[in-house]
Amino acid sequence: MTNMIGIGPFITIPLLMTALGGPQAMLGWIVGVVIAITDGMVWSELGAALPGSGGTYVYLREGYGRERWGRPAAFLFIWQFILSGPLEIASGYI
Known part of the structure; x- marks a missing residue:
């Protein structure tokens, strides 16, 4: 749900055009x-x-193997998702 494009490009497009301009x-x-x-x-x-x-969780778990690095990689993905999700929502509110 948080892996999508927000309103950021619409805010930065005018800034990009005025800063660079042209080609x-x-x-x-x-x-x-x-x-x-x-x-x-x-x-x-x-x-x-x-x-x-399962998305990214399954891709990490299967890509790195279920027995070795797959479980920690998938766990870290979920952990950062749980921590960063509320922060992303809060930053959108600002």
Whole structure:
């Protein structure tokens, strides 16, 4: 739920355009699009390879192995999610 784009780009677009202006601003957008498409392709491959519910938790657990690093990596993901979730909501309220 917290892995989505918020209102930040709509606030920073005018700042980016006034600071850079011209073709540099478009170059920044092109780099951002390439990164976003690459990230989307990675997540779609993970979703196709490991169908089911669980998302990042399952990807970490299965990717690093259930017996070795998978359990601590998945635990740390959930732990940081529990801690950062309320902070993200609070920062959106400000």
